[in-house]
Amino acid sequence: MLKSSFTKDLIEAGCDEVGRGCLAGPVVAAAVILPKKYRHKLLNDSKQLSKEDRLSVREDILRDALAWAVAEVSHAEIDEINILNASFKAMHLALDQLKVIPQLLLIDGNRFKPYQEIPFECIVKGDAKYRSIAAASVLAKTYRDDLMNKLSIDFPGYGWNTNVGYPTTEHREGIMKLGITPYHRRSFQLLPSQLELFEPLASSL
Numbered sequence: 001m002l003k004s005s006f007t008k009d010l011i012e013a014g015c016d017e018v019g020r021g022c023l024a025g026p027v028v029a030a031a032v033i034l035p036k037k038y039r040h041k042l043l044n045d046s047k048q049l050s051k052e053d054r055l056s057v058r059e060d061i062l063r064d065a066l067a068w069a070v071a072e073v074s075h076a077e078i079d080e081i082n083i084l085n086a087s088f089k090a091m092h093l094a095l096d097q098l099k100v101i102p103q104l105l106l107i108d109g110n111r112f113k114p115y116q117e118i119p120f121e122c123i124v125k126g127d128a129k130y131r132s133i134a135a136a137s138v139l140a141k142t143y144r145d146d147l148m149n150k151l152s153i154d155f156p157g158y159g160w161n162t163n164v165g166y167p168t169t170e171h172r173e174g175i176m177k178l179g180i181t182p183y184h185r186r187s188f189q190l191l192p193s194q195l196e197l198f199e200p201l202a203s204s205l
Contacts, residue, residue, distance in 0.1 A: 002043065002044065002128070002129060002130060002131045002134055003129060003130050003131065004034075004036065004037050004038055004039070004130075004131055005036055005037075005130070005131075005132070006104065006106055006121060006130065007104060008036075010102075010103040010104045011033060011066075011100060011101070011102050011103045011104070012033065012102060012103070012104045012105070012106055012132055013031045013032065013033045013067075013095065013098060013102035013104070013105050013106065013132065014031070014032050014033075014034070014106045014108075014126070014130055014131070014132025014133035014134070014135060014136045015029065015030070015031045015091045015094065015095070015105055015106065015107050015108065015133065015136055016029065016030060016108040016126070016127050016133050016134075016136040016137040016140055017029035017030075017087045017090055017091060017108070017140055018046075018137070018140045018141045018144050019144050019164075019165065020083050020087055021166060021167070022164065022165035022166050022167075022185070023165055023166070023167050023171060023172075023175075023184060023185060023188050023190050024075060024148075024151075024158070024160070024165040024171075024181065024183045024184045024185060025075060025144070025147065025148050025151065025160075025164070025165040025183055026072040026073055026074050026075055026078070026090075026144070026147070027072065027073050027078060027083065027086050027087050027090050028070065028071070028072045028090060028140045028141075028143055028144040028147075029070070029071055029072075029087065029090035029091040029093070029094045029136075029140055030068065030069065030070045030071075030094055030135075030136040030137070030138075030139035030140040030143070031067075031068065031069050031091065031094040031095050031097075031098055031102075031105075031136055032061060032065050032067070032068045032132050032135040032136045032139060033065060033066040033067040033068070033098065033100050033102060033132065034061075034064070034065055034066065034131055034132045034135060035064065035066055038064065038131055040057065040060060040064075040131070042056065042057050043057055043060075043061075043131055043134050043135060043138070044128070044134055045125075045127040045128040045134055045137055046127065046134070046137040046138045046140075046141040046142075047127075047137075047141075048128070049138070051145075054138055054141065054142050055142060057135075057138050058138055058139060058142045061135045061138060061139060062139075065135065066100050067098045067099045067100040068098075068135075068139060069094045069095070069096075069097035069098050070094060070139050070140060070143045071090050071091075071093035071094040071096075071097065072090060072093075072143075072144075072147075073086040073087075073089050073090045073093070075183050075184065075185045077089075078185050078187065079185055079186050079187040082187070083185075084111070085113075088112065088113040091107070091112070091115070092113070092115050095115050102118060103118065103119075104118070104119055104120065104121065105118055105119070105120035105121070106120070106121055106123060106126060106130055106132055106133050107120050107121065107122045107123065107126065107133075108123060108125075108126040108127050108133050108136070108137065109122055109123075109124065109126070110122050110124050144164065145164050148160045148161070148164040148165050149161050149164075151183060155181045155183070157174045157177065157178050158170070158171050158174035158175070158178070158181070159171050159174060165183075172190070172191060175190055175191055176191065
C-alpha cells in the first residue's frame, strides 16, 4: 500500500526520473504534487503497471494533481555532464515548472543535488512507497516511452519501440549492423569494448 504523504501538513512534490541506464535518448524527470490523502486504485511504481494502465493512470494524474511537470536532458548533455548530473538537472528543470511551490521534495533514490532551499528526503525505491513519487514515475516513463516510440519511426532497426533505448540484445545488434544514431550516448559503452562503433550513413540521418 502506497503512503499518501511523508508529512501531514507540508506541500510535497514527488520526483522521479527514467532513462538513466539507456544507451540512447534523453533522461526524463517528473515532479508531481498530489492532494493530501489522494487515493487511486491503480497508482503504483510505473514499472509495476502495464502500458495500458500507465496511460490510464497518467490521464488521472494530469487531471487530479495540484501541480505537475516533466522535463528532459538530452543525450548530448548527458555526454557532457554525465548521467548522474543530468538526472539531477532534469529533476530541477521539472521543479522549475511547477505552478505550486513545494515545501518538501520526495526524491526517488539515495542521492540528490539540493534544489534552491527546499528540504528534501531521498527514499530508496520511493516510487513503490509514496504516491507522489509513483505519480512522477508514471509521467516520466510515459513521456519518455512516447518520445522513443516516435524516434523509432525515423531510426528503425534498434527496437526503440519496445526497448525505449535500453541495452537489449536487439538494440545492440542494431548498433552492430547499422552503427550509432545521432541520439546515442557516446559516453556510454554501447557495445563490448572489442567491437568498434561506426557512424550511420548520411541517408539515415
